[in-house]
Amino acid sequence: MTKIKVGIAGATGYTALEVARLLMAHPEAEVVAATSRAEDGNTLAEVHPSLAGRCDVPIENLDAKTIAGKCDVVMCCLPHGASAETVHALVQHDVRVIDFSADFRLSSLEVYEKWYGVKHPWPERVGKTVYGMPEFFADEIATADVVANPGCYPTSAILPLSPLVKSGLIETTDIIVDSKSGVSGAGRSAKVATLYCETNESIAAYAVGSHRHGPEINDLVSRIAGAPVQTLFTPHLTPMDRGILSTIYVRKNGHSVDEMMQCLRDQYAGSPFVNVVDHLPATKHVAGTNYVQMTVRDCGDRAVLVCVIDNLAKGASGAAIQNMNVMFGKPETMGLA
Numbered sequence: 627m628t629k630i631k632v633g634i635a636g637a638t639g640y641t642a643l644e645v646a647r648l649l650m651a652h653p654e655a656e657v658v659a660a661t662s663r664a665e666d667g668n669t670l671a672e673v674h675p676s677l678a679g680r681c682d683v684p685i686e687n688l689d690a691k692t693i694a695g696k697c698d699v700v701m702c703c704l705p706h707g708a709s710a711e712t713v714h715a716l717v718q719h720d721v722r723v724i725d726f727s728a729d730f731r732l733s734s735l736e737v738y739e740k741w742y743g744v745k746h747p748w749p750e751r752v753g754k755t756v757y758g759m760p761e762f763f764a765d766e767i768a769t770a771d772v773v774a775n776p777g778c779y780p781t782s783a784i785l786p787l788s789p790l791v792k793s794g795l796i797e798t799t800d801i802i803v804d805s806k807s808g809v810s811g812a813g814r815s816a817k818v819a820t821l822y823c824e825t826n827e828s829i830a831a832y833a834v835g836s837h838r839h840g841p842e843i844n845d846l847v848s849r850i851a852g853a854p855v856q857t858l859f860t861p862h863l864t865p866m867d868r869g870i871l872s873t874i875y876v877r878k879n880g881h882s883v884d885e886m887m888q889c890l891r892d893q894y895a896g897s898p899f900v901n902v903v904d905h906l907p908a909t910k911h912v913a914g915t916n917y918v919q920m921t922v923r924d925c926g927d928r929a930v931l932v933c934v935i936d937n938l939a940k941g942a943s944g945a946a947i948q949n950m951n952v953m954f955g956k957p958e959t960m961g962l963a
């Protein structure tokens with residue numbers, strides 16, 4: 627059996643570590659290349675000691691032609707902007723790419739450039755790249771050269787909202803998405819806001835009314851549901867390593883919460899990673915799994931949807947492995963179950 631040869635660009639970051647960790651347990655894929663500007667010459671295990679003894683792949687400076695020559699697929703774990711340039715160069719050298727950044731997620735170039743404040747390096751490709759959520763786009767993912775891996779917060783909102791909007795069970799306006807994330811969501815590079823003393827014993831709302839995941843949620847729910855949707859999204863930073871909890875307030879549209887729960891159960895009946903549950907456990911959600919749990923509660927003229935995910939698993943690297951499995955004709959759960 628020939629294994630899928632995987633490259634990891636941006637190998638020093640948190641999503642890269644998580645994708646490498648998951649790939650160590652994948653029976654039909656192997657890490658064959660890794661890149662970073664800062665750690666050129668070291669190995670993946672030297673940079674991430676938790677991989678010691680399991681991954682001596684050398685880290686090199688990113689050269690698209692060299693990496694493409696070694697790999698069947700590259701996990702591009704770079705920040706937006708830098709990622710689009712790299713994805714473009716990789717595709718020119720005939721390698722498939724899973725892009726962790728937001729560079730190819732949105733339908734509209736204008737919306738991208740407004741919210742990200744940069745000129746897009748590959749504008750022709752915006753709006754023509756499949757969104758990496760196999761729950762809705764598996765057929766396109768299977769044949770894609772580039773997959774736009776979803777944002778972590780958007781995953782926690784798109785999965786519960788889309789089926790309910792599509793079935794007309796909730797109103798398309800006045801939707802409030804209130805989300806909390808662990809600190810690893812902000813990446814591994816040093817920033818004052820994510821220092822231990824700033825985050826420990828604290829909780830903070832940030833980018834209120836201006837977070838770039840608002841337009842991503844609106845775009846994707848609208849696309850999937852076939853109806854324009856406006857949400858109000860507020861993220862919060864919480865003193866956890868990882869994890870996302872989204873509490874979503876919606877207006878009922880003359881339908882009961884039982885109907886909403888049934889709609890979600892029907893939508894995700896065959897889905898290996900989305901669990902619709904009667905009660906979310908009061909105990910800690912298990913980190914590092916690709917599973918999403920969601921439920922709905924009745925609150926008079928409103929309903930409250932609650933969705934819990936792991937930002938580094940289903941919110942990033944787990945979703946990327948799921949996408950890779952779909953791209954290479956493997957069972958969706960391989961290496962993730």
Ligand SMILES: NC(=O)C1=CN([C@@H]2O[C@H](COP(=O)(O)OP(=O)(O)OC[C@H]3O[C@@H](n4cnc5c(N)ncnc54)[C@H](OP(=O)(O)O)[C@@H]3O)[C@@H](O)[C@H]2O)C=CC1
Pocket residue numbers: 635636637638639640641642661662663664665702703704705706708709726727728776777778810811812813814815937938941942
């Ligand atoms: N963390 C999370 O929970 C999630 C992250 N994402 C997205 O995944 C991507 C990676 O995130 P994450 O792993 O957290 O980020 P990190 O900050 O932890 O790592 C980023 C990596 O990119 C490299 N890098 C940084 N700037 C540049 C540049 N200008 N050019 C080339 N390489 C660069 C760094 O390596 P070096 O400096 O050594 O070259 C580093 O390896 C981002 O686009 C992020 O938005 C998406 C969903 C969830």
Ligand SMILES: CC(=O)N[C@@H](CCC(=O)OP(=O)(O)O)C(=O)O
Pocket residue numbers: 706726727728776777778779807808809810811812813839861863
């Ligand atoms: C806690 C925290 O800071 N989270 C990040 C979201 C990470 C992510 O998914 O970002 P991309 O869409 O850029 O890939 C943030 O709010 O910027």
